[in-house]
Amino acid sequence: MRIVLDAMGSDACPVPDVEGAVHAAREFGDTIILVGDETRIKAELAKYPTTGLPIEVVHASQAVTMDDTPSKIVKGKPDSSIHVGLQLLEDSKADAFVTCGNTGAVLAVATTAKVRRIQGIHRPALSSIVPFGERHVVLIDIGANADCKPEYLVQFALMGSVYAEKALGTQKPSVALLSNGEEEGKGNELTKSTLPLLMASGLNFIGNIEPKEMLQGHADVIVSDGFVGNMVVKTLEATSSMAFAQIRNAAKQDIRGIIGGLLMKSVVGKIRKKFDPFEIGGAPLLGVNGVVIIGHGRSNAYAVKNAIRQARLAVAGDIVNTIRQGLARQPQTSDHATNH
Amino acid sequence: MRIVLDAMGSDACPVPDVEGAVHAAREFGDTIILVGDETRIKAELAKYPTTGLPIEVVHASQAVTMDDTPSKIVKGKPDSSIHVGLQLLEDSKADAFVTCGNTGAVLAVATTAKVRRIQGIHRPALSSIVPFGERHVVLIDIGANADCKPEYLVQFALMGSVYAEKALGTQKPSVALLSNGEEEGKGNELTKSTLPLLMASGLNFIGNIEPKEMLQGHADVIVSDGFVGNMVVKTLEATSSMAFAQIRNAAKQDIRGIIGGLLMKSVVGKIRKKFDPFEIGGAPLLGVNGVVIIGHGRSNAYAVKNAIRQARLAVAGDIVNTIRQGLARQPQTSDHATNH
Numbered sequence: 001m002r003i004v005l006d007a008m009g010s011d012a013c014p015v016p017d018v019e020g021a022v023h024a025a026r027e028f029g030d031t032i033i034l035v036g037d038e039t040r041i042k043a044e045l046a047k048y049p050t051t052g053l054p055i056e057v058v059h060a061s062q063a064v065t066m067d068d069t070p071s072k073i074v075k076g077k078p079d080s081s082i083h084v085g086l087q088l089l090e091d092s093k094a095d096a097f098v099t100c101g102n103t104g105a106v107l108a109v110a111t112t113a114k115v116r117r118i119q120g121i122h123r124p125a126l127s128s129i130v131p132f133g134e135r136h137v138v139l140i141d142i143g144a145n146a147d148c149k150p151e152y153l154v155q156f157a158l159m160g161s162v163y164a165e166k167a168l169g170t171q172k173p174s175v176a177l178l179s180n181g182e183e184e185g186k187g188n189e190l191t192k193s194t195l196p197l198l199m200a201s202g203l204n205f206i207g208n209i210e211p212k213e214m215l216q217g218h219a220d221v222i223v224s225d226g227f228v229g230n231m232v233v234k235t236l237e238a239t240s241s242m243a244f245a246q247i248r249n250a251a252k253q254d255i256r257g258i259i260g261g262l263l264m265k266s267v268v269g270k271i272r273k274k275f276d277p278f279e280i281g282g283a284p285l286l287g288v289n290g291v292v293i294i295g296h297g298r299s300n301a302y303a304v305k306n307a308i309r310q311a312r313l314a315v316a317g318d319i320v321n322t323i324r325q326g327l328a329r330q331p332q333t334s335d336h337a338t339n340h
Numbered sequence: 341m342r343i344v345l346d347a348m349g350s351d352a353c354p355v356p357d358v359e360g361a362v363h364a365a366r367e368f369g370d371t372i373i374l375v376g377d378e379t380r381i382k383a384e385l386a387k388y389p390t391t392g393l394p395i396e397v398v399h400a401s402q403a404v405t406m407d408d409t410p411s412k413i414v415k416g417k418p419d420s421s422i423h424v425g426l427q428l429l430e431d432s433k434a435d436a437f438v439t440c441g442n443t444g445a446v447l448a449v450a451t452t453a454k455v456r457r458i459q460g461i462h463r464p465a466l467s468s469i470v471p472f473g474e475r476h477v478v479l480i481d482i483g484a485n486a487d488c489k490p491e492y493l494v495q496f497a498l499m500g501s502v503y504a505e506k507a508l509g510t511q512k513p514s515v516a517l518l519s520n521g522e523e524e525g526k527g528n529e530l531t532k533s534t535l536p537l538l539m540a541s542g543l544n545f546i547g548n549i550e551p552k553e554m555l556q557g558h559a560d561v562i563v564s565d566g567f568v569g570n571m572v573v574k575t576l577e578a579t580s581s582m583a584f585a586q587i588r589n590a591a592k593q594d595i596r597g598i599i600g601g602l603l604m605k606s607v608v609g610k611i612r613k614k615f616d617p618f619e620i621g622g623a624p625l626l627g628v629n630g631v632v633i634i635g636h637g638r639s640n641a642y643a644v645k646n647a648i649r650q651a652r653l654a655v656a657g658d659i660v661n662t663i664r665q666g667l668a669r670q671p672q673t674s675d676h677a678t679n680h
Contacts (some may be wrong), residue, residue: 250607263600268589
């Protein structure tokens with residue numbers, strides 16, 4: 001397997017990106033193609049013993065910054081590491097593209113300039129794999145499409161199901177629609193219009209789900225528009241960070257807290273790890289003609305390696321072809337998708 | 341001050357409702373008018389020493405259950421404790437109405453049958469008062485209106501500001517719009533259309549806010565549509581409950597955890613208390629012709645008493661008249677509100 005890594009992706013690039021690539025090449029044995037500023041990548045690579053490791057470097061003369069607007073990048077930086085990396089994917093010179101770069105830029109380049117959306121897909125969507133209860137749950141969309149139509153959400157459900165089954169190994173994944181109540185009358189106009197379509201979709205749809213039941217792991221795939229999904233994921237991350245930070249601070253306030261905190265350190269650490277987005281490492285962008293995994297800008301080497309692991313699983317599960325086949329089997333919706 | 345309490349509100353009614361009323365009458369000295377099944381209320385009251393306490397009982401022959409649909413209640417249960425309680429408010433025989441009953445039913449009765457919305461208000465909204473950072477933050481709307489127009493959100497901002505200033509004592513409250521990014525281009529169609537209206541509103545509007553900054557207390561009033569607000573509040577509650585439950589479980593797994601857990605119990609308890617919705621007790625329904633506070637169905641007596649405290653603060657702050665005056669000063673929006 002050949003996996004492209006955008007070496008200019010993370011906030012601290014290329015340091016964690018290159019280190020993560022080295023760990024991945026060693027642990028997984030796949031070829032990692034580092035794309036970006038060749039000089040900087042090679043200088044970074046020189047810090048590690050890489051003799052015999054399947055690591056290649058492809059130069060890209062431009063890098064994307066957080067200040068670049070997506071539209072500016074698509075046209076104005078044709079030799080960015082995102083463009084060059086996705087081009088390798090489009091040319092079948094690699095099986096997956098992994099980046100910790102600007103999500104908006106990756107979305108824009110992947111959907112409009114390189115690889116592009118799968119024929120028949122209305123809107124590609126960003127998903128996140130989160131450990132809830134005993135499951136790895138796929139949340140989709142977590143931010144690619146702030147405004148959605150019901151037929152988009154039905155395709156998100158399909159793509160999320162395919163990912164859960166093929167990349168995460170979930171048998172007959174259950175799909176739920178995120179809403180403000182489980183009863184059929186609950187929801188906003190979008191979810192109320194989406195509900196009957198999901199019921200007729202042929203997927204293992206179990207109805208509306210509220211955030212509490214989502215966190216308890218009552219479904220394998222949680223569908224929402226990208227605005228709501230983004231708000232929910234960000235609230236979840238911020239709340240758990242804050243709760244743990246407050247406990248950490250509290251464990252410094254008096255001698256009982258200090259001793260108690262030290263004794264509990266390992267168990268709290270294990271829980272923190274469960275909530276840690278870096279454990280999964282990357283969010284799959286689903287609905288484009290290739291495996292694209294987007295990691296957090298703040299990723300460390302460990303997160304980069306785990307994002308590469310997500311890419312391997314997605315490639316091994318042949319998710320792109322499985323989504324294509326799933327689309328062919330779905331009932332047609334009124335709003336036909338066209339590729340342009 | 342005279343405050344009506346729906347004695348048939350909470351899931352365990354009338355037990356916590358009556359006990360909370362007794363505590364409130366004793367602590368605050370205001371008259372509490374208990375509305376509901378007179379026989380059951382009096383039997384419950386008999387458990388407490390109430391001689392000299394300003395408690396009155398008004399009979400209502402019907403009670404609302406969680407299974408009743410709002411529309412069924414409005415027409416079909418005209419003598420419910422919600423109807424009778426709100427009628428006292430409408431007739432100026434009381435200053436506020438507090439209930440831990442079915443939120444949908446209270447909303448429906450308050451907006452369509454009794455008290456009704458304030459002249460010029462497009463949609464009343466449900467708000468929640470949450471301790472974030474060092475502030476008490478007003479979130480509005482947290483569930484009354486799943487689908488909103490920009491001009492509704494502008495009024496939510498006004499009503500939230502009035503509540504923050506008059507009931508919570510916040511000087512010149514800052515208002516932010518909940519969104520998936522702070523930059524102006526971020527958001528969905530609704531928030532993007534709302535942004536310029538809020539900028540021109542004359543309120544102390546500080547722009548978009550993300551969940552993380554919301555939780556850190558960067559603004560006094562957070563505006564969203566009722567679907568997004570509901571999702572965010574429920575995610576916040578579920579995440580913090582889960583984090584603390586996991587820590588509690590972890591503190592039972594080995595001897596170090598048990599001792600550590602015992603030592604940290606008081607500090608963790610203090611933090612839990614900060615996240616506890618029962619500390620505030622009730623969510624104000626804003627935009628109707630009276631002070632209406634809705635508590636959680638699972639409220640205990642402590643939560644009921646605190647909901648009554650919220651009502652007192654809102655009455656003392658004269659929030660209904662202040663909202664009326666604020667409306668008169670706001671720039672007119674295209675979609676005129678009519679009362680019907």
